[in-house]
Amino acid sequence: MAVYAISDIHGCYSMFLKMLKKIRFDETKDTLYIIGDILDRGPEVPQIVRWVWDHESDHVIMLKGNHEDMFASYPDPEYYEQYYEEFSAWELDKLLRWIPTLPNYLEVSVGDIDYVLAHAGINEGILKTGEDPDDYCLWARSEFYFGKGIPGKTIVFGHTPMMTQMIDEQLSVRIWRPKDPSVHLIGIDTGAVFARKFGGKMACLRLDDQKEFYVYA
């Protein structure tokens, strides 16, 4: 009955399967939120997309990342030449129809913690109105994670690999939290796709008790 969050898989399908094993994910009981960016950069993009399609349910829930949005909004045959080879025509069509249906953020209460999940971040205005006209949830950077968050909410986000960012003067390859304990932000992108280059790894957070899980390439 555990609830997990993972993000920025970026085609690292083999690492993702390792992670499912590590957390002993049971899709009949547990829930997994994938907080965007399964596309681009990594070696096994079609494999992870097909896995998500095969498992999407009340127990496997995908949110939109900027890389999904870019693919759907500005499909560039040259840039995505690889995908046009790797995916079938009907899969590409499905991808383009699927991406706009993915949410920019989700509110999830686990135990007594009210989480908000968003790929890059979220602010109070978006949460109040439900509108994200500037795609803040997909693209926010330091203006979000150097901010104060939203009172009463714990925000789990990805998008910025924590190993490449000097945050609070701390170079981290672990799940990140701000030093100020009153700011409830949790950054879970630990750079899985950059694992070989920079020593990143794939992180997964159990929302029930905030236990951290890591797998290596």
Ligand SMILES: [Mn+2]
């Ligand atoms: Mn991203």
